[in-house]
Every structure is written in C-alpha cells, then in structure tokens.
Amino acid sequence: MLTSFHKMHGLGNDFVILDERTTHLALTPVRIAALAHRKRGIGCDQLVTLRPACAEGADVFVRFFNPDGSEAGACGNASRCVADLVFRQTGNRAPVLQTRAGVLPASIAPDGLVTVDMGQPRLSWQDVPLAQAHDTLSLPLPGAPAAASMGNPHATFFVSDFSGLEQGYALEHNPIFPERANIGFAKIEGPNRMRLKVHERGAGVTEACGSGACAAVVNAVRRGLVERVCEVELDGGLLRIEWSAQTNHVLMTGPATLSFEGTVVLADYPA
C-alpha cells in the first residue's frame, strides 16, 4: 500500500511530512529512524506527522520526530513548512498548528514568508529541564550556557568562534540534561544580529534550527546581548526572531520550501 509524503525544508533543515488525518500509519521509533535514514530511507532531519486537531481553533495536530526516533515537542522550521503546506492545500493564509508545545498561530505573507507564533519561552531551569539549578557543565566549555525551552530543551553558548561545535554530541548527552538538549553556539554580530549553529538533539548539526534560533534570541536578550528583534544567520539562511515585550511570545519568520512529493511503502521498513 502506497503512502504519500511531502518533502519540505526550512533553510535546509529538512522534513518528511506524513499525513495521518485520514489514515492511521503504523509508525514506530524504529520505522521513523529507518524512514529518516539518509541512505536507506527517504532521509530527513525530522519526520513530521499530521493528525486531526482536537484543540479549539487549530487546523492540524503536528508531531515532530528526530532521526533517532525520539519525539521533539517543538520544531520551528517544520512548523513553518506545515503552515505553508496547509496554505497550499486550503488557501488559508492563517493556519493554526496544534503541537505538544501548544497551539501556534501562523501566517503566510504574500511574498511567501511564513511567520509562526512559537509561544512563550520557558525559562526556569526545571523547564529545560536541567539536572541542577545552574547552567555550569562538567565539560571545559566556552562559558556557562543559557537554558530556554520552546517546548523543547535548548542550551545556548555565546562564543567568538564555532570550535566548540565538535563537542555538540557530548554536550547533548551531558548528565546535566536528563532529557538531552539541543546545543546552540551563538556569535553576536550586533544589537540585532547573530550567527548561530546548532547541534540538534537526536539529529546532529543541521543547516538551520528554528526553535534553536528562538531560544538563542531569548537567551541573548536575557543577557543583554541583543535587542528583542534579531536577525539570526544560520548556515542555511536568515530567520527573523522577535520576542515581544507586550505578549512575551516569540515570533519566527522565514521561508518554507516544498522540495517534492512522493510515495513510500511503509511495510518495506522495519517496525
């Protein structure tokens, strides 16, 4: 039996999107990892599933899975892609996504750029979560990170170069993060600009990380390093992040791209 999928990306952070709104798909962590495999599967940074929404006012319930099969509560780039997909399918320029991180209103501008309201950052160490109430790590690192969650855990290191990126895997698995963490390395380039690279939990270094960009701006504002509107330059391109002083919500704006549509026989993949 053929199952269709959409292959999309946000600044090179790429996704396989499977639609379960009409047909339940037999997805297990093993099968998700097999589908996400770059050589033996379709290949993606995250696999995304769509189900009927149950939250008031939401158009679709979206879940995000890393290539190791683990589930992520938030995924900014994939959220933009799903919003764009809903717009392509319905003509609705203001789709609302239900996710484990909350209900996220989105909007597609005439120029195609997608804005997602990623909600309020969670800033207590318990929200990340951290095993200890402070940010220090047991590894020799470029200073103590700042921790924030957008519905998924992020630790942001503020650096002058990206040599620390090679420690991303060890940091992701550092015991201070009992649920692991996405590890961001941010180089401040001005009051409204930063350069960011992210080692993503369960995925490794990606070309872009939307929730990581949100967390990095929130963490940088908290440390007085940037203003509340900040351009984040990732390997894959630019995101505009605004942490609203009025609403405390974080708005993320950037592109979403449909690469291709395809079909797959799920039963051909290990369950």
Ligand SMILES: N[C@H](CCC[C@H](N)C(=O)O)C(=O)O
């Ligand atoms: N690429 C995603 C982040 C995936 C987060 C995932 N790696 C996790 O376990 O939290 C983004 O654009 O926000």
